Amino acid sequence: MDLELILSMANATLRLATPLLLAALAGLYSERSGIFDIGLEGKMLAAAFAAAATAAVTGSAWLGLFAGVAVSIMTTMVQGFASITLKGNQMIAGVAVTMLAAGLTTFLGQTWFGQGGRTPQLSGDARFERIILPYANELSGVPIVGPIYAWVLSGHYILVYIAFLAVPATAFVLYRTRFGLRLRAVGENPKAVDTAGISVTFQRYQAIFITGILAGLSGAYFSIAQGAGFGNEMTAGKGYVALAALIFSKWRPVPVMFTCLLFGFLDALQIRMQSTELPLIGEVPVQAIQALPYVLTVVLLAGFIGRAVGPKAGGVPYVKER
Amino acid sequence: MSIHTTFKGLAALTGAAALTTLMAGTALAAPAVIYDLGGKFDKSFNEAAYNGAVAWSEENGEDFLEFELQNDAQREQALRRFASQGAQPIVMAGFAWEAALTAVAPEFPDTNFVVIDTVVDAPNVRSVMFDEHTGSALVGALAATASETGTIAFVGGMDVPLIRRFHCGYAYGARAIDPEISVIETYTGTTPAAWDDPVTAGELTTAAIDEGADVIFAAAGGSGIGVLQTAADAGVYSIGVDSNQNYMHPGSVLTSMIKRVDLVVQESFTDAADDATFEPGRVDLGLSEDSVGYALDEFNESEISEEMIAAAEDLKAQIIAGEVEIHDFYTDNACPLD
Numbered sequence: 001m002d003l004e005l006i007l008s009m010a011n012a013t014l015r016l017a018t019p020l021l022l023a024a025l026a027g028l029y030s031e032r033s034g035i036f037d038i039g040l041e042g043k044m045l046a047a048a049f050a051a052a053a054t055a056a057v058t059g060s061a062w063l064g065l066f067a068g069v070a071v072s073i074m075t076t077m078v079q080g081f082a083s084i085t086l087k088g089n090q091m092i093a094g095v096a097v098t099m100l101a102a103g104l105t106t107f108l109g110q111t112w113f114g115q116g117g118r119t120p121q122l123s124g125d126a127r128f129e130r131i132i133l134p135y136a137n138e139l140s141g142v143p144i145v146g147p148i149y150a151w152v153l154s155g156h157y158i159l160v161y162i163a164f165l166a167v168p169a170t171a172f173v174l175y176r177t178r179f180g181l182r183l184r185a186v187g188e189n190p191k192a193v194d195t196a197g198i199s200v201t202f203q204r205y206q207a208i209f210i211t212g213i214l215a216g217l218s219g220a221y222f223s224i225a226q227g228a229g230f231g232n233e234m235t236a237g238k239g240y241v242a243l244a245a246l247i248f249s250k251w252r253p254v255p256v257m258f259t260c261l262l263f264g265f266l267d268a269l270q271i272r273m274q275s276t277e278l279p280l281i282g283e284v285p286v287q288a289i290q291a292l293p294y295v296l297t298v299v300l301l302a303g304f305i306g307r308a309v310g311p312k313a314g315g316v317p318y319v320k321e322r
Numbered sequence: 323m324s325i326h327t328t329f330k331g332l333a334a335l336t337g338a339a340a341l342t343t344l345m346a347g348t349a350l351a352a353p354a355v356i357y358d359l360g361g362k363f364d365k366s367f368n369e370a371a372y373n374g375a376v377a378w379s380e381e382n383g384e385d386f387l388e389f390e391l392q393n394d395a396q397r398e399q400a401l402r403r404f405a406s407q408g409a410q411p412i413v414m415a416g417f418a419w420e421a422a423l424t425a426v427a428p429e430f431p432d433t434n435f436v437v438i439d440t441v442v443d444a445p446n447v448r449s450v451m452f453d454e455h456t457g458s459a460l461v462g463a464l465a466a467t468a469s470e471t472g473t474i475a476f477v478g479g480m481d482v483p484l485i486r487r488f489h490c491g492y493a494y495g496a497r498a499i500d501p502e503i504s505v506i507e508t509y510t511g512t513t514p515a516a517w518d519d520p521v522t523a524g525e526l527t528t529a530a531i532d533e534g535a536d537v538i539f540a541a542a543g544g545s546g547i548g549v550l551q552t553a554a555d556a557g558v559y560s561i562g563v564d565s566n567q568n569y570m571h572p573g574s575v576l577t578s579m580i581k582r583v584d585l586v587v588q589e590s591f592t593d594a595a596d597d598a599t600f601e602p603g604r605v606d607l608g609l610s611e612d613s614v615g616y617a618l619d620e621f622n623e624s625e626i627s628e629e630m631i632a633a634a635e636d637l638k639a640q641i642i643a644g645e646v647e648i649h650d651f652y653t654d655n656a657c658p659l660d
Contacts, residue, residue, distance in 0.1 A: 004532070005532070005533070008529070008532035008533075012525065012528065012529065015525075016525065115363040116361045116362050116363035116364075116390070117361070118361075118363060121547065121551065121570070222521060226521060226524070227520055227521050227524065227548065227551070228551045229547075231518060231519075231520055231544065231547075232361065232518060233515075233518075234520075234521060236515070236519065236521070236522075267525075268525075268529075271508070271522075271525050271526055271529045272529050272533075274507070274508040274509065274526070287481070287512050290511065290512060
């Protein structure tokens with residue numbers, strides 16, 4: 001393994017970890033407030049479609065991003081209405097949202113664009129450009145730091161930077177603000193929060209509003225940054241992987257980032273190890289390499305993280321009086 | 323345009339035998355085409371089949387029946403439904419039809435079936451096979467002449483012998499021009515979802531470009547869109563597949579390995595509809611029939627020089643004459659490159 005390959009893998013790791021990270025942070029807000037969110041996948045898919053469709057029609061990536069986030073928030077609110085106000089089963093609400101998104105995106109895509117559920121390919125301003133950080137070229141000659149800055153950190157889509165900035169922001173909000181304290185409290189002991197005169201319902205709606213924003217960013221990343229247009233089921237189960245990452249890191253923002261980076265790294269490794277001869281083993285079959293991220297996930301989940309205990313009030317609709 | 327019919331389920335199948343006798347041989351029977359996984363509008367293999375059907379429809383002013391598979395389990399059901407409706411002929415595009423068609427063809431002896439990319443031995447089935455390896459060899463030769471880094475790449479869809487056959491031909495063709503050239507080989511996945519996963523295909527392309535590849539051949543159905551896009555973003559060449567994809571990113575798509583699935587569908591709709599002209603059995607289409615080859619049009623003429631065309635045509639003549647052997651992956655399920 002030479003340096004160039006390592007740098008290119010580090011770059012790919014950041015790129016592949018981004019949608020997972022945004023989605024996992026989205027799930028974190030929701031689950032910390034006591035709403036289990038199995039509908040992340042659906043929100044991401046709906047957002048990916050809305051972003052690509054809007055960008056295709058208006059020719060603006062920013063309008064696409066805005067539409068993606070708006071649709072994700074709307075979807076989240078529908079799910080929230082069912083599971084907070086109507087006190088329905090959170091799992092069922094989440095599954096319903098995912099199934100609805102899978103069907104509706106294809107149907108609307110076919111109706112509007114007539115390409116079998118795909119949106120037209122996006123180009124130019126309809127898609128985010130990679131951002132070259134200032135002085136990236138000039139600094140690339142500096143030993144060690146230079147190449148890392150120029151080849152790993154620079155040259156990503158804006159959503160990548162937003163995702164990694166959202167980690168310290170989330171940690172701050174969660175642990176250093178009154179809002180964060182209340183958010184964690186409604187997830188652990190909503191009765192106590194209610195007794196203190198704070199509305200559990202309102203607090204939970206606020207939390208899932210943020211979930212909607214982040215899930216929307218994650219979905220839009222697929223269709224107007226990493227990809228150039230929407231394709232059926234394009235989120236490909238990443239919402240569930242993000243959920244696994246969230247549990248894996250015990251619902252804490254910084255560990256969530258490292259877990260997502262690990263998953264991103266395994267993905268990047270899987271892609272680069274195809275048709276590579278390994279010492280001693282020789283060429284590994286593609287199937288074995290593609291299974292690697294999942295095998296490692298199972299091994300790590302089963303063996304290394306210990307018990308993952310979620311927020312105590314998670315999954316239970318809050319009822320004031322019986 | 324096309325007629326979309328709804329699934330009537332198993333209940334309708336009980337009347338299948340009666341319907342067949344009623345409708346078989348009638349001039350009213352419409353032809354049917356079934357697209358494979360990856361989607362009708364994959365801009366590649368399935369879209370070629372669709373375009374052929376549309377061309378037939380415009381030519382004859384008649385409608386055709388069509389169905390887009392959503393999963394493998396629908397194959398037999400879709401065949402039986404069309405056959406019992408009296409569709410004549412039924413054309414299937416895809417290598418995965420063997421089992422389903424072997425089961426269904428004897429049940430409808432009066433229906434003519436045409437299957438593309440696989441062989442089913444039955445008196446009412448015509449199997450059309452393309453020489454993907456020789457067609458791929460020509461684009462491999464073009465890739466080798468266009469490459470400046472001496473490294474080219476291949477991004478396949480689902481890892482199956484058919485796609486490995488593309489790879490092997492591509493590598494042999496490139497080696498015929500430049501024996502030292504290195505060919506990176508990758509596949510999007512091992513399940514049918516690999517035909518419609520442009521994001522993963524794009525990542526594979528990025529990885530190949532990072533390793534120095536400057537021409538990337540996508541033989542990946544709908545996933546190929548991601549390969550072409552990534553190559554265009556990175557300013558390197560890509561090669562499309564099955565349909566002519568040169569128009570998608572002019573200046574970046576070097577050429578396309580075309581496979582005239584459209585012509586097969588269009589011709590089958592006419593000659594397989596009538597028992598007098600229908601010829602069952604295996605048909606092989608290759609370079610000499612111009613059924614596979616490279617695409618040259620106004621979108622890539624500036625990228626392909628006279629010398630490159632000469633090199634490709636030279637290789638084509640040598641392959642047809644048997645002077646250059648392009649290894650066929652199907653013969654031994656291996657691609658001995660060294």
